[in-house]
Amino acid sequence: MRVRAIGGIMSLFPPASCARLIVKIGSALLIDTDGAVRREWLTGIAADIAARTKEGQQVAVVSSGAIALGARRLGLAKGGRASLEDAQAAAATGQIALSQVWAEVLGAEGLTAAQMLVTLDDLEHRRRYLNAAATLDRLLSLGVVPVINENDSVATAEIRFGDNDRLAARVAQAAGAGGVILLSDIDGLYDRNPSLEGARHVARVDRIDAAIEAMADTGSASGMGSGGMVSKIAAARIAGAAGANLAIASGRTPRPLSGEARHTLFVADKGASARKAWLAGGLTAKGRLSIDAGAVKALGGGASLLAAGVTGASGDFQRGDILDIAGPEGRVVARGLSEYPAADVAAILGLGREAQEAALGYAPRSAVVHRDHLVLL
Known part of the structure; x- marks a missing residue:
């Protein structure tokens, strides 16, 4: 275990060894406390993605924020999460606005955005998984930036990912990506809850074992998202089984993909076959x-x-x-x-x-x- 390393997050994922990269962005980074899009911050992310594509790296984005954005527009309590019905209505309303913003900020950088909404079943059933993988492959090979989210407008409490951390890892498997970056309101893994005195930041994890899992905290710091450290470690397992390194990094800076963002890197396994990676990453x-x-x-x-x-x-x-x-x-x-x-x-x-x-x-x-x-x- 190594502690307190800080450095440029993109240096971990050079195009030469990571031809495809998945970037997951949490709700608290995209949407402010009033429920509005943080457009200036998002514009910086779009510029970072454009810089990566110019270097030959293909990038897909897993974007949270639809429920939070839709809840503001509909005036729903508890950020749209008071009930399943509210969450579904907020997602349906917010997703169209969210995809429009992504299309605009990426378009300003000369990039074409595509929207993909998936459900748990789309990536858990082998044939549908292969269909999704084929679509991702074609979009990325065309230079398009897929913007992916769970289809919360039809997902149920029983049949859903529940967080975009694990979705991002499954998308990495489907896309054959070499790396995943989870941008969040936290800057990585700590050896205990970071609010506790003496908590130490863990910079690198070479193997996820019981000791690493014991460090996880289930809370979402902002109260806006649905994933905590437990879901992020689960995502690291899924990505690692497919041979993709995964980093948890703070997005609380203007240009987190090109600046100095503190992070935790989870080093991938050697990698199983595509079919075995799909099996290992299954959630059901x-x-x-x-x-x-x-x-x-x-x-x-x-x-x-x-x-x-x-x-x-x-x-x-x-x-x-x-x-x-x-x-x-x-x-x-x-x-x-x-x-x-x-x-x-x-x-x-x-x-x-x-x-x-x-x-x-x-x-x-x-x-x-x-x-x-x-x-x-």
Whole structure:
């Protein structure tokens, strides 16, 4: 762990090693306390993006702010978050205004903006994810700056990202980006709540472990956004699994992308295949398998998950659905695609191959979750 490093955030993401960059901007940076767009600040961001594109870097923006902006226009209490219905109405009203502002500030820099509104299902279902990825790829290759947000006007409490931190990381996966910058009202990770005496800023995280997760605080400092440090660490996990470095940086300066912004850099893993990165970054699972210690060890060695090592199953899943796989202590250690529906998994728990055939009435498959469709977490 290294502490208190300050430096230019863009030096972490040079075009030579980061051809595509995702920049997420929080509500508190875009919208002031009166609910109006901070246009002068946004103009500076647009200039920074233009400078990056001139150097050959392709940039996409994940932009918060629609609910806060719409709530002001509609006169809704609690920033539009008093109820799901208010949030949906505020999002529908604010999104059109927000996209217009982005089009104007980017257009002034000679850039074309495109709007993409996505839901959780768009990035959790493999075929829809690939469609979104294809659209992003084409827009970026054309020199367009996609401006992306969750489609809060139709999202429900149960089926939504809930914060744009994790959305930005999933977009990075879909776009094949090498880096993610989360601009926020906080300047990175601290070893405890930064309001506490003696809190130390953490400049670099090479591995997200239990100690790092324990540092997270769930609050949003402004009260305007929906994500806290927990969501940002979750985003770093998702981005890292896809081989993208992620930085949490303060946006409380006029030109945070080109100036000296304090930050925390989360260093990416080596990177899994595209399909395994998608699995690792998923936020929903249809079911859960519990496995014994022997199976945990076998998975760590690159093996498939066999029925003999499965001690329990829950959820109403079908073949091909995503499952969380938990070890004896209850911690999720892997995720993968089920080779069986839930009823068949229940019938073969703990059984060897010959006993499986007798229980199922047909020749069993080679594994409950095959190693080609499994990723360790």
